[in-house]
Amino acid sequence: MSQSTTDHLTDNSTGMSYLDSLPRRIVTVFLPLLIFVFVLLFPxxxxxxxxVKPNFQLTDYNNYSPLWVVQPTLDHIKYLLFETSYPAWLWNTIFISVAATFISLVTSVFAAYAIERLRFHGSRWVGLGIFLAYLVPPxxxxxxxAIMVFGIGIYDTKLALILTYPTFLVPFSTWLLMGYFRSIPFELEECALVDGASRWQILIKVLLPLSVPGLISAGIFSFTLSWNEFIYALTFIQSSENKTVPVGVLTELVRSDVYEWGSLMAGALIGSLPVVILYSFFVDYYVSSMTGAVKE
Amino acid sequence: MAVTTARDAKAAPARRSFWSGIGQGRHVLGLLFMLPAAAFLLFFLTYPLGLGVWLGFTDTRIGRTGVFIGIENYQSLFEDSLFWLVVFNTLLYTIAASILKFALGLWLALLLNQHLPFKAFFRAVVLLPWVVPTVLSAIAFWWIFDSQYSIISWALIRMGLIDAPINFLGDVTNARASVIAANVWRGIPFVAISLLAGLQTIPPSLHEAATLDGATNWQRFRFITLPMLSPIIAVVMTFSVLFTFTDFQLIYVLTRGGPLNSTHLMATLSFQRAIPGGSLGEGAAIAVAMIPFLLAAILFSYFGLQRRKWQQGGGD
Known part of the structure; x- marks a missing residue:
C-alpha cells in the first residue's frame, strides 16, 4: 500500500552509511545478519x-555427515502420499482455509465499510470492539x-472449523480493511453519491476495485492464519479423515515407539510449502498487512 | 480518520438537507452491513467468552452438564501447587521470550534498515519462520532437540565443546531454555519486520543533524531511534506478550509440559485438564485465570501509547 513511499524512505535513511568503513561494516552489519539468516533458515x-535422507543415514553420524545426503530418496514422501491420510489432510486444510477466508473477507468488507464510511451511530465503539476481539486468544x-460445536451438532466436521476460524479472521481483516478504506479519498465516494449511485454501487464499483491490494493482503493473511491454526483443529476434530495437516502430522505420524523422522519432516515440509509459495508471490502484501495491523 | 471526521463536521451545516435525506438510510444501512460480522462475533466470540467464564464456576465434565459450584474451581486451583508452578512457568516463558524477541528483533530490524545488497531478499527470507505453521516448525525443532541425534549436539561435539549429547528436552533447565529458544526463533521475524516498518518512518534528517552535532552512534540510537520507535514498540510487544502468554502449540509439540511439568503453561494445563482430562469446568477456570494477565498487558501498552502520541506528530 505504501510500498513506493517506503522504498523512497529506505533509500534516504541509508544516506550516512558511507561514514562507516567497509571492514567495520562487515563486522557490525554483514556478519550478524548472516548469523541471523543462518539461524532463522537452518530448521x-x-x-x-x-x-530425503534414507533411513540408514538418518542416525549414522559416524559414516555419513548429517549435513549432507548421499543417495537422496523419495521413499518418505511416497510413504506419506500413498500410505497415510496425508493427501486428505492436505485437501481438508485447503478447503477449510479457503472457505473460512472467503466468509471472513465478505463479512469484513461490509463491516469495515460500515464502520469506516457509513459511520452509523456507535460505529466508533463497534470499531473499538472489533480491535478488542482481535486480542482475544484462541x-x-x-x-x-468445543461445547458449542458439540451442542449444535457439528463436532468432528469441517464445518466446525470453517465457522470458528472467522472468530480470529474477521477482527483482523476488518481492522486491516478499515485502515485501507481510510486511505482511499472520500471525494471519490462523494462524486458517486452526487451522481446518484447507491451505497451498494459505491462499495462494489468504486471502493472495492480500488481496494484490491488491501483485499489481497487480508486474504492471504487470513489464509495463512487458517492454515496454521492448531488448537481448534485439535479439539474439534476426531476422525482421521477430517484432520488438518498440522493436527494430522502430529497425532497420526508420531507413533510412540519409533519416530519416523524422515516422513515426519517430509510431512512438515509439504505442509509448509503452500503457504511458503503463496508468501513468496505476495511478500509485500504480507509485510503491509502485518505492519498495517500493528500501525493501527 | 481525523480528516474524514473533520470533513463530516464541516460539511454537515452546509448540506443539511442532503444529509438529512439519506442520514436515516446511512445508519440503517450501516447496521445492516455490520450484521454478518456482528452475528459471527457475538455468537462465536462474545458468547463463548461469557460461556467460558460461566463454565469456570461449574463442575461441567465431558458428557455431563455441570451445576454452579461458585468459586470451588478457583479454590482448588489456589491450593494446587501445580497451578502455581504453571503460572510461574508461564511468566518465566513470557518474560524471557519477550525480552529476547525484542532485543534480537530490534537488532535485526536495525541491521535490515542499513544499506544492503539483496535487501528485499533478506527481508523476505527473514519472515519465513513466521509464515510456516508453528506446529510443523516445532516438529522440526523436536528433531533438532533430539536427545541422541541432535544436530546441535553433533556440531558442538565436533567442535570439541562438549563430550556427550545435550539432553535438550529431558532436563528441567534445558527444556525451559529449548522451548524459549524455539519460541524466540518463531517470534523474531514479526518483531523485526514490524519495527523495520517503524524505523523507516524516522526522518533521516534527524540522524544527519545529530551526527553534525557530534552525536555518537549510541546517542543517536538512544535519543532519536528509540523515542521515535516507542509507540510501535508498545504495540508490537503487546501482541508478542499476548501470544507468548497464551502459547499452546509449541509446548504441546515439544514437551507436552514435561519434564516434571517444568514447561507446562497455563494454556497447555487448561487443555490437559479439559480435553483429555474431561474436567471442562476446571479447564475453563484456568483459561479465565489468564484474562487478568492479558488485561494487564493490554493496559500497560495502552497507557504506554497514550503518553507518547506527540512523537508521531499527532495531538500535543
Whole structure:
C-alpha cells in the first residue's frame, strides 16, 4: 500500500552509511545478519535434508555427515502420499482455509465499510470492539467453543472449523480493511453519491476495485492464519479423515515407539510449502498487512 | 480518520438537507452491513467468552452438564501447587521470550534498515519462520532437540565443546531454555519486520543533524531511534506478550509440559485438564485465570501509547 513511499524512505535513511568503513561494516552489519539468516533458515534446511535422507543415514553420524545426503530418496514422501491420510489432510486444510477466508473477507468488507464510511451511530465503539476481539486468544475460547460445536451438532466436521476460524479472521481483516478504506479519498465516494449511485454501487464499483491490494493482503493473511491454526483443529476434530495437516502430522505420524523422522519432516515440509509459495508471490502484501495491523 | 471526521463536521451545516435525506438510510444501512460480522462475533466470540467464564464456576465434565459450584474451581486451583508452578512457568516463558524477541528483533530490524545488497531478499527470507505453521516448525525443532541425534549436539561435539549429547528436552533447565529458544526463533521475524516498518518512518534528517552535532552512534540510537520507535514498540510487544502468554502449540509439540511439568503453561494445563482430562469446568477456570494477565498487558501498552502520541506528530 505504501510500498513506493517506503522504498523512497529506505533509500534516504541509508544516506550516512558511507561514514562507516567497509571492514567495520562487515563486522557490525554483514556478519550478524548472516548469523541471523543462518539461524532463522537452518530448521528449514534440516527439515528438507531429513525428508530425503534414507533411513540408514538418518542416525549414522559416524559414516555419513548429517549435513549432507548421499543417495537422496523419495521413499518418505511416497510413504506419506500413498500410505497415510496425508493427501486428505492436505485437501481438508485447503478447503477449510479457503472457505473460512472467503466468509471472513465478505463479512469484513461490509463491516469495515460500515464502520469506516457509513459511520452509523456507535460505529466508533463497534470499531473499538472489533480491535478488542482481535486480542482475544484462541486458547481461552476453545473450551466453550468445543461445547458449542458439540451442542449444535457439528463436532468432528469441517464445518466446525470453517465457522470458528472467522472468530480470529474477521477482527483482523476488518481492522486491516478499515485502515485501507481510510486511505482511499472520500471525494471519490462523494462524486458517486452526487451522481446518484447507491451505497451498494459505491462499495462494489468504486471502493472495492480500488481496494484490491488491501483485499489481497487480508486474504492471504487470513489464509495463512487458517492454515496454521492448531488448537481448534485439535479439539474439534476426531476422525482421521477430517484432520488438518498440522493436527494430522502430529497425532497420526508420531507413533510412540519409533519416530519416523524422515516422513515426519517430509510431512512438515509439504505442509509448509503452500503457504511458503503463496508468501513468496505476495511478500509485500504480507509485510503491509502485518505492519498495517500493528500501525493501527 | 481525523480528516474524514473533520470533513463530516464541516460539511454537515452546509448540506443539511442532503444529509438529512439519506442520514436515516446511512445508519440503517450501516447496521445492516455490520450484521454478518456482528452475528459471527457475538455468537462465536462474545458468547463463548461469557460461556467460558460461566463454565469456570461449574463442575461441567465431558458428557455431563455441570451445576454452579461458585468459586470451588478457583479454590482448588489456589491450593494446587501445580497451578502455581504453571503460572510461574508461564511468566518465566513470557518474560524471557519477550525480552529476547525484542532485543534480537530490534537488532535485526536495525541491521535490515542499513544499506544492503539483496535487501528485499533478506527481508523476505527473514519472515519465513513466521509464515510456516508453528506446529510443523516445532516438529522440526523436536528433531533438532533430539536427545541422541541432535544436530546441535553433533556440531558442538565436533567442535570439541562438549563430550556427550545435550539432553535438550529431558532436563528441567534445558527444556525451559529449548522451548524459549524455539519460541524466540518463531517470534523474531514479526518483531523485526514490524519495527523495520517503524524505523523507516524516522526522518533521516534527524540522524544527519545529530551526527553534525557530534552525536555518537549510541546517542543517536538512544535519543532519536528509540523515542521515535516507542509507540510501535508498545504495540508490537503487546501482541508478542499476548501470544507468548497464551502459547499452546509449541509446548504441546515439544514437551507436552514435561519434564516434571517444568514447561507446562497455563494454556497447555487448561487443555490437559479439559480435553483429555474431561474436567471442562476446571479447564475453563484456568483459561479465565489468564484474562487478568492479558488485561494487564493490554493496559500497560495502552497507557504506554497514550503518553507518547506527540512523537508521531499527532495531538500535543
Amino acid at each position: 528449514f534446511y534440516w527439515m528438507a535434508i531429513t525428508a 486458547s481461552i475460547l476453545f473450551i466453550p467453543l
